[in-house]
Amino acid sequence: MNSPEQSTLGKTTSYPDHYDPSQLYPIERASKRAELGLTGALPFFGADLWTAFELSWLNSRGKPQLAIAHFTVPCETPNIIESKSLKLYLGSFSNTQFASADEVRARLRADMSEAVWRGAEQPSTIGVRLLLPDVFDNERVEELAGLSLDRLDVECTEYTPAPHLLRAAAGETPVEETLTSNLLKSNCLVTGQPDWGSIQISYVGPPIDQERLLQYLVSFRNHNEFHEQCVERIFMDVWRHCHPTRLSVYARYTRRGGLDINPLRASHPLALPPNIRNARQ
Template sequence: MNLPEHSQLGKTSAYVDQYDASLLFPIPRAGKRAEIGLGASLPFLGADLWTAFELSWLNPRGKPQVALAHFTFPCETPHIIESKSFKLYLNSFNNTAFPDAAAVLACLRSDVNEAAWRGAVVQSSVGVRLVPMENFDREPVHELDGLSLDRLDVDCTRYTPAPDLLRVAQDDEAPVAEVLTSNLLKSNCLVTGQPDWGSVQISYSGAQIDHEGLLQYLVSFRNHNEFHEQCVERIFCDIWARCKPQRLAVYARYTRRGGLDINPFRASYPQAMPPNIRTARQ
Protein backbone atom coordinates (compact mmCIF):
# COMPACT_ATOMS: atom_id res chain seq x y z
CA MET A 1 0.00 0.00 0.00
CA ASN A 2 1.30 3.45 -0.94
CA LEU A 3 1.75 5.77 2.04
CA PRO A 4 2.36 9.54 1.87
CA GLU A 5 5.84 9.22 3.36
CA HIS A 6 6.79 6.84 0.53
CA SER A 7 6.02 9.46 -2.13
CA GLN A 8 8.44 11.97 -3.69
CA LEU A 9 7.15 14.78 -1.44
CA GLY A 10 10.03 16.59 0.25
CA LYS A 11 12.63 14.59 -1.69
CA THR A 12 15.02 15.50 -4.47
CA SER A 13 13.48 14.19 -7.68
CA ALA A 14 14.82 13.65 -11.17
CA TYR A 15 12.63 15.29 -13.78
CA VAL A 16 11.80 12.76 -16.47
CA ASP A 17 10.86 14.39 -19.79
CA GLN A 18 9.78 11.24 -21.62
CA TYR A 19 6.28 9.92 -21.01
CA ASP A 20 6.09 7.67 -17.93
CA ALA A 21 2.71 6.75 -16.41
CA SER A 22 4.42 4.89 -13.57
CA LEU A 23 5.29 8.24 -11.98
CA LEU A 24 1.71 8.62 -10.72
CA PHE A 25 1.53 7.79 -7.00
CA PRO A 26 -1.97 6.92 -5.75
CA ILE A 27 -2.59 7.11 -1.99
CA PRO A 28 -5.60 5.31 -0.43
CA ARG A 29 -8.30 7.60 0.93
CA ALA A 30 -9.46 5.04 3.50
CA GLY A 31 -6.86 5.66 6.19
CA LYS A 32 -7.50 9.37 6.69
CA ARG A 33 -11.23 8.83 6.34
CA ALA A 34 -11.13 6.28 9.14
CA GLU A 35 -9.58 8.95 11.39
CA ILE A 36 -12.77 11.02 11.13
CA GLY A 37 -15.08 8.03 11.50
CA LEU A 38 -15.85 7.36 7.85
CA GLY A 39 -16.20 3.87 6.41
CA ALA A 40 -17.32 2.49 3.10
CA SER A 41 -20.63 4.37 3.20
CA LEU A 42 -19.89 8.06 2.80
CA PRO A 43 -22.17 10.87 4.06
CA PHE A 44 -21.33 13.02 1.03
CA LEU A 45 -21.04 13.14 -2.72
CA GLY A 46 -18.61 15.25 -4.68
CA ALA A 47 -15.33 15.44 -6.49
CA ASP A 48 -11.84 16.92 -6.45
CA LEU A 49 -11.40 19.49 -9.22
CA TRP A 50 -7.79 19.86 -10.37
CA THR A 51 -6.30 22.33 -12.82
CA ALA A 52 -2.92 21.69 -14.46
CA PHE A 53 -1.27 24.89 -15.69
CA GLU A 54 2.00 23.31 -16.86
CA LEU A 55 1.16 20.81 -19.60
CA SER A 56 3.25 20.60 -22.75
CA TRP A 57 4.19 18.02 -25.37
CA LEU A 58 5.66 17.87 -28.88
CA ASN A 59 3.74 17.56 -32.12
CA PRO A 60 4.98 15.09 -34.79
CA ARG A 61 7.34 17.78 -36.16
CA GLY A 62 8.88 18.40 -32.74
CA LYS A 63 7.18 21.74 -32.12
CA PRO A 64 6.10 22.25 -28.48
CA GLN A 65 2.38 22.44 -27.74
CA VAL A 66 0.84 23.78 -24.54
CA ALA A 67 -2.60 23.50 -22.94
CA LEU A 68 -4.40 23.74 -19.64
CA ALA A 69 -6.02 20.61 -18.28
CA HIS A 70 -9.03 20.28 -15.98
CA PHE A 71 -9.49 17.01 -14.05
CA THR A 72 -12.54 15.91 -12.07
CA PHE A 73 -11.81 13.05 -9.63
CA PRO A 74 -15.01 11.57 -8.12
CA CYS A 75 -14.76 11.35 -4.33
CA GLU A 76 -15.72 7.66 -4.63
CA THR A 77 -12.31 6.81 -6.10
CA PRO A 78 -10.38 4.72 -3.58
CA HIS A 79 -7.24 6.82 -4.11
CA ILE A 80 -6.10 10.40 -4.35
CA ILE A 81 -3.13 11.18 -6.57
CA GLU A 82 -0.20 12.62 -4.64
CA SER A 83 0.33 16.05 -6.18
CA LYS A 84 4.11 15.99 -6.69
CA SER A 85 3.80 12.68 -8.50
CA PHE A 86 1.13 14.24 -10.70
CA LYS A 87 3.49 17.12 -11.48
CA LEU A 88 6.32 14.72 -12.35
CA TYR A 89 3.97 12.67 -14.51
CA LEU A 90 2.80 15.74 -16.44
CA ASN A 91 6.41 16.86 -16.91
CA SER A 92 7.15 13.50 -18.53
CA PHE A 93 5.09 14.69 -21.51
CA ASN A 94 7.51 17.57 -22.17
CA ASN A 95 9.73 15.91 -24.78
CA THR A 96 7.27 13.25 -25.91
CA ALA A 97 5.70 13.49 -29.36
CA PHE A 98 1.95 12.87 -29.75
CA PRO A 99 -0.05 12.83 -32.99
CA ASP A 100 -2.44 15.49 -31.70
CA ALA A 101 -4.18 16.88 -28.63
CA ALA A 102 -6.78 14.12 -28.77
CA ALA A 103 -4.03 11.53 -28.23
CA VAL A 104 -2.77 13.49 -25.21
CA LEU A 105 -6.30 13.66 -23.80
CA ALA A 106 -6.82 9.91 -24.25
CA CYS A 107 -3.49 9.17 -22.56
CA LEU A 108 -4.26 11.42 -19.59
CA ARG A 109 -7.74 9.97 -19.16
CA SER A 110 -6.49 6.37 -19.25
CA ASP A 111 -3.61 6.94 -16.84
CA VAL A 112 -5.38 8.96 -14.15
CA ASN A 113 -8.36 6.59 -14.18
CA GLU A 114 -6.08 3.61 -13.67
CA ALA A 115 -4.27 5.30 -10.79
CA ALA A 116 -7.37 6.66 -9.05
CA TRP A 117 -9.27 3.36 -9.27
CA ARG A 118 -6.27 1.01 -8.89
CA GLY A 119 -7.36 -2.36 -7.53
CA ALA A 120 -11.07 -1.51 -7.63
CA VAL A 121 -13.93 -1.61 -10.11
CA VAL A 122 -14.34 1.70 -11.92
CA GLN A 123 -17.66 3.24 -10.86
CA SER A 124 -17.35 6.64 -12.52
CA SER A 125 -14.56 7.90 -14.72
CA VAL A 126 -12.22 10.75 -13.94
CA GLY A 127 -13.18 13.65 -16.17
CA VAL A 128 -10.42 15.26 -18.23
CA ARG A 129 -10.72 18.37 -20.41
CA LEU A 130 -7.99 20.22 -22.31
CA VAL A 131 -8.09 23.96 -22.93
CA PRO A 132 -6.04 24.87 -26.02
CA MET A 133 -3.95 28.06 -26.26
CA GLU A 134 -6.50 29.86 -28.40
CA ASN A 135 -9.05 29.55 -25.59
CA PHE A 136 -6.84 30.73 -22.72
CA ASP A 137 -8.47 34.17 -22.62
CA ARG A 138 -11.84 32.50 -22.03
CA GLU A 139 -10.69 31.13 -18.67
CA PRO A 140 -12.41 33.37 -16.10
CA VAL A 141 -11.30 34.52 -12.67
CA HIS A 142 -14.04 34.83 -10.05
CA GLU A 143 -14.17 34.82 -6.27
CA LEU A 144 -16.40 32.39 -4.42
CA ASP A 145 -19.94 33.72 -4.11
CA GLY A 146 -21.44 34.18 -0.65
CA LEU A 147 -21.37 36.28 2.51
CA SER A 148 -17.80 36.72 3.68
CA LEU A 149 -17.07 35.59 7.23
CA ASP A 150 -13.81 37.54 7.08
CA ARG A 151 -15.71 40.77 7.81
CA LEU A 152 -16.04 39.65 11.43
CA ASP A 153 -13.70 41.07 14.08
CA VAL A 154 -13.02 37.97 16.17
CA ASP A 155 -10.34 36.68 18.50
CA CYS A 156 -8.49 33.65 17.13
CA THR A 157 -6.38 31.64 19.54
CA ARG A 158 -6.63 28.05 18.33
CA TYR A 159 -4.69 26.76 15.35
CA THR A 160 -5.44 23.05 15.28
CA PRO A 161 -8.91 21.80 14.31
CA ALA A 162 -11.37 22.67 17.06
CA PRO A 163 -14.86 21.41 16.15
CA ASP A 164 -16.16 22.47 19.57
CA LEU A 165 -16.11 26.04 18.22
CA LEU A 166 -19.02 25.12 15.94
CA ARG A 167 -22.45 25.94 17.31
CA VAL A 168 -25.95 26.83 16.13
CA ALA A 169 -28.64 29.27 17.23
CA GLN A 170 -31.44 28.25 19.56
CA ASP A 171 -33.59 25.33 18.42
CA ASP A 172 -36.68 27.53 18.24
CA GLU A 173 -35.09 29.82 15.65
CA ALA A 174 -36.45 29.58 12.11
CA PRO A 175 -34.21 27.56 9.77
CA VAL A 176 -32.11 29.49 7.26
CA ALA A 177 -30.33 28.89 3.97
CA GLU A 178 -26.94 30.56 3.71
CA VAL A 179 -23.80 30.62 1.57
CA LEU A 180 -20.76 31.68 3.58
CA THR A 181 -17.17 32.19 2.42
CA SER A 182 -13.72 32.78 3.86
CA ASN A 183 -10.28 33.42 2.38
CA LEU A 184 -8.57 32.61 5.68
CA LEU A 185 -8.30 28.85 5.28
CA LYS A 186 -4.74 27.60 5.67
CA SER A 187 -3.38 24.16 6.41
CA ASN A 188 -0.05 22.45 5.85
CA CYS A 189 1.08 19.57 3.66
CA LEU A 190 0.79 16.27 5.48
CA VAL A 191 4.36 15.27 4.62
CA THR A 192 6.45 18.42 4.11
CA GLY A 193 4.63 20.83 6.41
CA GLN A 194 4.66 23.50 3.67
CA PRO A 195 1.71 25.91 3.83
CA ASP A 196 -1.40 25.36 1.73
CA TRP A 197 -3.53 28.49 1.23
CA GLY A 198 -7.19 28.29 0.37
CA SER A 199 -10.61 29.86 0.18
CA VAL A 200 -13.72 28.00 1.29
CA GLN A 201 -17.43 28.22 0.57
CA ILE A 202 -19.98 26.64 2.91
CA SER A 203 -23.58 26.31 1.72
CA TYR A 204 -26.18 24.93 4.09
CA SER A 205 -29.80 24.97 5.17
CA GLY A 206 -31.09 24.32 8.67
CA ALA A 207 -30.50 25.84 12.09
CA GLN A 208 -28.37 28.95 11.68
CA ILE A 209 -24.68 28.33 12.27
CA ASP A 210 -22.96 30.88 14.48
CA HIS A 211 -20.78 32.90 12.11
CA GLU A 212 -18.07 33.84 14.61
CA GLY A 213 -17.63 30.26 15.76
CA LEU A 214 -17.51 29.04 12.17
CA LEU A 215 -14.79 31.52 11.23
CA GLN A 216 -12.76 30.63 14.33
CA TYR A 217 -13.15 26.96 13.43
CA LEU A 218 -11.88 27.52 9.89
CA VAL A 219 -8.90 29.49 11.23
CA SER A 220 -8.15 26.59 13.58
CA PHE A 221 -6.82 24.58 10.61
CA ARG A 222 -3.87 26.99 10.35
CA ASN A 223 -1.25 24.62 11.83
CA HIS A 224 -2.95 21.38 10.80
CA ASN A 225 -1.08 18.91 8.57
CA GLU A 226 -3.37 17.20 6.07
CA PHE A 227 -3.92 17.05 2.33
CA HIS A 228 -6.49 19.37 0.75
CA GLU A 229 -9.07 16.64 0.16
CA GLN A 230 -8.78 15.42 3.74
CA CYS A 231 -9.21 18.92 5.21
CA VAL A 232 -12.42 19.49 3.27
CA GLU A 233 -13.85 16.14 4.33
CA ARG A 234 -12.95 16.91 7.94
CA ILE A 235 -14.67 20.32 7.70
CA PHE A 236 -17.76 18.72 6.17
CA CYS A 237 -17.98 16.00 8.81
CA ASP A 238 -17.43 18.39 11.72
CA ILE A 239 -20.17 20.77 10.56
CA TRP A 240 -22.48 17.85 9.76
CA ALA A 241 -22.01 16.32 13.21
CA ARG A 242 -21.94 19.46 15.34
CA CYS A 243 -24.51 21.66 13.57
CA LYS A 244 -26.75 18.99 11.99
CA PRO A 245 -27.83 20.98 8.93
CA GLN A 246 -30.56 19.66 6.68
CA ARG A 247 -28.27 20.15 3.69
CA LEU A 248 -24.59 20.95 3.46
CA ALA A 249 -21.95 21.58 0.80
CA VAL A 250 -18.31 22.48 1.38
CA TYR A 251 -16.10 23.71 -1.47
CA ALA A 252 -12.47 24.82 -1.13
CA ARG A 253 -10.14 26.28 -3.71
CA TYR A 254 -6.45 26.02 -2.84
CA THR A 255 -3.67 28.04 -4.43
CA ARG A 256 -1.52 26.15 -6.87
CA ARG A 257 1.76 24.42 -6.17
CA GLY A 258 3.95 22.90 -8.87
CA GLY A 259 1.56 24.16 -11.53
CA LEU A 260 -1.43 22.36 -9.99
CA ASP A 261 -4.36 23.54 -7.93
CA ILE A 262 -6.71 21.20 -6.06
CA ASN A 263 -10.30 22.15 -5.28
CA PRO A 264 -12.35 19.59 -3.32
CA PHE A 265 -16.16 19.73 -3.23
CA ARG A 266 -18.36 17.66 -0.89
CA ALA A 267 -22.15 17.83 -0.60
CA SER A 268 -24.78 15.93 1.34
CA TYR A 269 -27.16 15.80 -1.63
CA PRO A 270 -26.90 15.36 -5.42
CA GLN A 271 -26.17 18.54 -7.33
CA ALA A 272 -24.09 19.78 -10.22
CA MET A 273 -20.40 20.23 -9.62
CA PRO A 274 -19.35 23.85 -9.20
CA PRO A 275 -17.60 25.28 -12.24
CA ASN A 276 -13.83 24.91 -12.05
CA ILE A 277 -13.19 28.67 -12.08
CA ARG A 278 -10.03 29.95 -10.41
CA THR A 279 -9.95 32.72 -7.85
CA ALA A 280 -7.59 35.70 -7.96
CA ARG A 281 -5.05 33.97 -5.71
CA GLN A 282 -4.93 30.94 -7.97
Protein backbone atom coordinates in the same frame (compact mmCIF):
# COMPACT_ATOMS: atom_id res chain seq x y z
CA MET B 1 -0.87 0.45 -0.34
CA ASN B 2 1.33 3.48 -0.84
CA SER B 3 1.84 5.80 2.13
CA PRO B 4 2.41 9.58 1.94
CA GLU B 5 5.82 9.18 3.57
CA GLN B 6 7.00 6.86 0.77
CA SER B 7 6.14 9.40 -1.93
CA THR B 8 8.55 11.84 -3.60
CA LEU B 9 7.30 14.71 -1.43
CA GLY B 10 10.17 16.54 0.23
CA LYS B 11 12.80 14.44 -1.52
CA THR B 12 15.39 15.21 -4.19
CA THR B 13 13.89 13.99 -7.45
CA SER B 14 14.94 13.62 -11.05
CA TYR B 15 12.40 15.06 -13.47
CA PRO B 16 11.62 12.74 -16.41
CA ASP B 17 10.96 14.45 -19.73
CA HIS B 18 9.71 11.41 -21.66
CA TYR B 19 6.29 9.92 -21.08
CA ASP B 20 6.29 7.89 -17.87
CA PRO B 21 2.95 6.90 -16.27
CA SER B 22 4.81 5.05 -13.50
CA GLN B 23 5.42 8.46 -11.90
CA LEU B 24 1.80 8.55 -10.69
CA TYR B 25 1.60 7.74 -6.98
CA PRO B 26 -1.87 6.87 -5.67
CA ILE B 27 -2.59 7.17 -1.94
CA GLU B 28 -5.56 5.41 -0.39
CA ARG B 29 -8.33 7.64 0.96
CA ALA B 30 -9.59 5.07 3.48
CA SER B 31 -7.09 5.60 6.30
CA LYS B 32 -7.78 9.33 6.69
CA ARG B 33 -11.52 8.74 6.33
CA ALA B 34 -11.32 6.17 9.11
CA GLU B 35 -10.03 8.95 11.39
CA LEU B 36 -13.35 10.69 10.76
CA GLY B 37 -15.32 7.55 11.49
CA LEU B 38 -16.14 7.01 7.82
CA THR B 39 -16.39 3.40 6.72
CA GLY B 40 -18.64 1.82 4.12
CA ALA B 41 -21.00 4.09 2.17
CA LEU B 42 -19.91 7.73 2.09
CA PRO B 43 -22.20 10.36 3.66
CA PHE B 44 -21.36 12.85 0.92
CA PHE B 45 -21.11 13.33 -2.83
CA GLY B 46 -18.59 15.42 -4.74
CA ALA B 47 -15.30 15.52 -6.58
CA ASP B 48 -11.81 16.97 -6.56
CA LEU B 49 -11.34 19.54 -9.32
CA TRP B 50 -7.70 19.82 -10.37
CA THR B 51 -6.18 22.42 -12.67
CA ALA B 52 -2.80 21.82 -14.31
CA PHE B 53 -1.18 24.93 -15.74
CA GLU B 54 2.10 23.29 -16.81
CA LEU B 55 1.25 20.75 -19.50
CA SER B 56 3.26 20.61 -22.72
CA TRP B 57 4.18 18.00 -25.32
CA LEU B 58 5.63 17.78 -28.84
CA ASN B 59 3.59 17.37 -32.00
CA SER B 60 4.59 14.91 -34.72
CA ARG B 61 7.06 17.47 -36.13
CA GLY B 62 8.70 18.08 -32.76
CA LYS B 63 7.11 21.49 -32.14
CA PRO B 64 6.06 22.13 -28.52
CA GLN B 65 2.33 22.29 -27.81
CA LEU B 66 0.68 23.34 -24.56
CA ALA B 67 -2.64 23.39 -22.76
CA ILE B 68 -4.32 24.00 -19.42
CA ALA B 69 -5.83 20.75 -18.14
CA HIS B 70 -8.90 20.37 -15.93
CA PHE B 71 -9.30 17.04 -14.13
CA THR B 72 -12.44 15.90 -12.29
CA VAL B 73 -11.77 13.10 -9.80
CA PRO B 74 -14.93 11.67 -8.14
CA CYS B 75 -14.78 11.47 -4.36
CA GLU B 76 -15.81 7.81 -4.67
CA THR B 77 -12.40 6.86 -6.03
CA PRO B 78 -10.47 4.74 -3.50
CA ASN B 79 -7.31 6.81 -4.07
CA ILE B 80 -6.04 10.31 -4.54
CA ILE B 81 -2.92 11.08 -6.58
CA GLU B 82 -0.09 12.66 -4.63
CA SER B 83 0.41 16.08 -6.21
CA LYS B 84 4.19 16.00 -6.75
CA SER B 85 3.87 12.68 -8.54
CA LEU B 86 1.24 14.22 -10.81
CA LYS B 87 3.63 17.10 -11.55
CA LEU B 88 6.37 14.61 -12.44
CA TYR B 89 3.96 12.64 -14.62
CA LEU B 90 2.78 15.74 -16.49
CA GLY B 91 6.40 16.85 -16.90
CA SER B 92 7.19 13.54 -18.57
CA PHE B 93 5.07 14.62 -21.55
CA SER B 94 7.38 17.53 -22.37
CA ASN B 95 9.75 15.77 -24.79
CA THR B 96 7.30 13.15 -26.03
CA GLN B 97 5.60 13.33 -29.41
CA PHE B 98 1.84 12.90 -29.69
CA ALA B 99 -0.20 13.04 -32.86
CA SER B 100 -2.85 15.37 -31.40
CA ALA B 101 -4.27 16.97 -28.27
CA ASP B 102 -6.95 14.27 -28.34
CA GLU B 103 -4.25 11.62 -27.97
CA VAL B 104 -2.80 13.50 -24.99
CA ARG B 105 -6.26 13.78 -23.42
CA ALA B 106 -6.91 10.06 -23.87
CA ARG B 107 -3.52 9.18 -22.34
CA LEU B 108 -4.16 11.43 -19.33
CA ARG B 109 -7.61 9.98 -18.77
CA ALA B 110 -6.42 6.37 -19.01
CA ASP B 111 -3.38 6.74 -16.76
CA MET B 112 -4.95 8.89 -14.06
CA SER B 113 -8.14 6.82 -14.02
CA GLU B 114 -6.13 3.67 -13.46
CA ALA B 115 -4.29 5.29 -10.54
CA VAL B 116 -7.28 6.73 -8.67
CA TRP B 117 -9.54 3.71 -9.25
CA ARG B 118 -6.82 1.13 -8.51
CA GLY B 119 -8.20 -1.55 -6.21
CA ALA B 120 -11.87 -0.69 -6.88
CA GLU B 121 -14.32 -3.50 -7.62
CA GLN B 122 -15.87 -1.47 -10.44
CA PRO B 123 -13.29 1.01 -11.71
CA SER B 124 -14.45 3.94 -13.79
CA THR B 125 -12.82 7.03 -15.32
CA ILE B 126 -12.08 10.61 -14.40
CA GLY B 127 -13.00 13.70 -16.39
CA VAL B 128 -10.31 15.41 -18.47
CA ARG B 129 -10.68 18.67 -20.41
CA LEU B 130 -7.84 20.42 -22.24
CA LEU B 131 -7.95 24.15 -22.92
CA LEU B 132 -5.75 25.07 -25.87
CA PRO B 133 -4.17 28.52 -26.28
CA ASP B 134 -6.83 29.75 -28.70
CA VAL B 135 -9.35 29.83 -25.83
CA PHE B 136 -7.09 31.21 -23.09
CA ASP B 137 -8.74 34.63 -23.48
CA ASN B 138 -12.00 33.08 -22.28
CA GLU B 139 -10.59 32.10 -18.90
CA ARG B 140 -12.24 34.04 -16.07
CA VAL B 141 -11.26 34.97 -12.54
CA GLU B 142 -14.05 34.94 -9.94
CA GLU B 143 -14.28 34.89 -6.18
CA LEU B 144 -16.49 32.43 -4.35
CA ALA B 145 -20.04 33.74 -3.99
CA GLY B 146 -21.49 34.20 -0.52
CA LEU B 147 -21.37 36.29 2.64
CA SER B 148 -17.78 36.73 3.79
CA LEU B 149 -17.01 35.60 7.32
CA ASP B 150 -13.77 37.59 7.13
CA ARG B 151 -15.73 40.78 7.85
CA LEU B 152 -16.08 39.63 11.47
CA ASP B 153 -13.67 40.98 14.09
CA VAL B 154 -13.06 37.82 16.10
CA GLU B 155 -10.39 36.67 18.51
CA CYS B 156 -8.59 33.52 17.32
CA THR B 157 -6.63 31.42 19.79
CA GLU B 158 -6.78 27.86 18.42
CA TYR B 159 -4.71 26.74 15.43
CA THR B 160 -5.40 23.02 15.25
CA PRO B 161 -8.86 21.76 14.26
CA ALA B 162 -11.29 22.67 17.02
CA PRO B 163 -14.76 21.32 16.14
CA HIS B 164 -16.00 22.15 19.65
CA LEU B 165 -16.14 25.78 18.48
CA LEU B 166 -18.97 25.00 16.07
CA ARG B 167 -22.47 25.87 17.20
CA ALA B 168 -25.90 26.31 15.64
CA ALA B 169 -29.09 27.75 17.12
CA ALA B 170 -31.15 24.58 17.18
CA GLY B 171 -34.36 26.26 18.35
CA GLU B 172 -34.45 28.97 15.67
CA THR B 173 -36.12 28.94 12.26
CA PRO B 174 -33.94 27.14 9.70
CA VAL B 175 -32.11 29.35 7.21
CA GLU B 176 -30.48 28.87 3.83
CA GLU B 177 -27.20 30.71 3.42
CA THR B 178 -23.78 30.59 1.82
CA LEU B 179 -20.73 31.69 3.80
CA THR B 180 -17.17 32.19 2.55
CA SER B 181 -13.69 32.84 3.89
CA ASN B 182 -10.27 33.45 2.39
CA LEU B 183 -8.54 32.61 5.68
CA LEU B 184 -8.29 28.85 5.29
CA LYS B 185 -4.73 27.63 5.69
CA SER B 186 -3.36 24.19 6.43
CA ASN B 187 -0.05 22.42 5.82
CA CYS B 188 1.07 19.56 3.61
CA LEU B 189 0.77 16.26 5.46
CA VAL B 190 4.36 15.26 4.61
CA THR B 191 6.46 18.39 4.06
CA GLY B 192 4.65 20.87 6.31
CA GLN B 193 4.61 23.43 3.48
CA PRO B 194 1.70 25.89 3.80
CA ASP B 195 -1.46 25.35 1.75
CA TRP B 196 -3.54 28.51 1.28
CA GLY B 197 -7.20 28.34 0.36
CA SER B 198 -10.61 29.94 0.14
CA ILE B 199 -13.73 28.11 1.25
CA GLN B 200 -17.46 28.27 0.60
CA ILE B 201 -19.97 26.64 2.97
CA SER B 202 -23.61 26.43 1.85
CA TYR B 203 -26.25 24.95 4.11
CA VAL B 204 -29.90 24.69 5.03
CA GLY B 205 -30.63 24.28 8.71
CA PRO B 206 -30.39 25.97 12.10
CA PRO B 207 -28.43 29.25 11.88
CA ILE B 208 -24.73 28.56 12.37
CA ASP B 209 -22.87 30.91 14.68
CA GLN B 210 -20.73 32.76 12.13
CA GLU B 211 -18.07 33.99 14.55
CA ARG B 212 -17.50 30.48 15.84
CA LEU B 213 -17.45 29.08 12.30
CA LEU B 214 -14.72 31.54 11.33
CA GLN B 215 -12.71 30.66 14.44
CA TYR B 216 -13.11 26.98 13.53
CA LEU B 217 -11.85 27.53 9.98
CA VAL B 218 -8.86 29.50 11.31
CA SER B 219 -8.10 26.56 13.63
CA PHE B 220 -6.79 24.58 10.65
CA ARG B 221 -3.83 26.97 10.40
CA ASN B 222 -1.23 24.57 11.86
CA HIS B 223 -2.93 21.34 10.79
CA ASN B 224 -1.10 18.87 8.53
CA GLU B 225 -3.41 17.18 6.05
CA PHE B 226 -3.95 17.03 2.29
CA HIS B 227 -6.50 19.37 0.71
CA GLU B 228 -9.10 16.67 0.10
CA GLN B 229 -8.80 15.43 3.67
CA CYS B 230 -9.22 18.91 5.16
CA VAL B 231 -12.43 19.50 3.21
CA GLU B 232 -13.87 16.16 4.29
CA ARG B 233 -12.96 16.94 7.91
CA ILE B 234 -14.67 20.34 7.70
CA PHE B 235 -17.75 18.80 6.10
CA MET B 236 -18.06 16.11 8.78
CA ASP B 237 -17.44 18.52 11.66
CA VAL B 238 -20.10 20.98 10.46
CA TRP B 239 -22.50 18.12 9.68
CA ARG B 240 -22.13 16.56 13.13
CA HIS B 241 -21.98 19.70 15.28
CA CYS B 242 -24.42 22.02 13.47
CA HIS B 243 -26.93 19.46 12.16
CA PRO B 244 -27.89 21.07 8.84
CA THR B 245 -30.37 19.26 6.62
CA ARG B 246 -28.30 20.10 3.54
CA LEU B 247 -24.62 21.02 3.37
CA SER B 248 -21.90 21.60 0.81
CA VAL B 249 -18.26 22.53 1.41
CA TYR B 250 -16.12 23.75 -1.49
CA ALA B 251 -12.49 24.88 -1.20
CA ARG B 252 -10.18 26.37 -3.78
CA TYR B 253 -6.50 26.12 -2.87
CA THR B 254 -3.71 28.17 -4.40
CA ARG B 255 -1.50 26.34 -6.84
CA ARG B 256 1.82 24.68 -6.11
CA GLY B 257 4.05 23.28 -8.86
CA GLY B 258 1.57 24.46 -11.48
CA LEU B 259 -1.32 22.55 -9.88
CA ASP B 260 -4.32 23.62 -7.84
CA ILE B 261 -6.75 21.26 -6.08
CA ASN B 262 -10.35 22.25 -5.38
CA PRO B 263 -12.41 19.67 -3.46
CA LEU B 264 -16.21 19.76 -3.17
CA ARG B 265 -18.24 17.64 -0.73
CA ALA B 266 -22.03 17.81 -0.44
CA SER B 267 -24.75 15.96 1.45
CA HIS B 268 -26.84 15.72 -1.73
CA PRO B 269 -26.23 15.29 -5.45
CA LEU B 270 -25.57 18.62 -7.16
CA ALA B 271 -23.99 19.94 -10.31
CA LEU B 272 -20.26 20.49 -10.02
CA PRO B 273 -19.24 24.15 -10.11
CA PRO B 274 -17.31 25.37 -13.14
CA ASN B 275 -13.59 25.12 -12.47
CA ILE B 276 -12.99 28.88 -12.43
CA ARG B 277 -9.94 30.15 -10.56
CA ASN B 278 -10.04 32.92 -8.01
CA ALA B 279 -7.63 35.84 -7.82
CA ARG B 280 -5.04 34.06 -5.64
CA GLN B 281 -4.89 31.05 -7.94
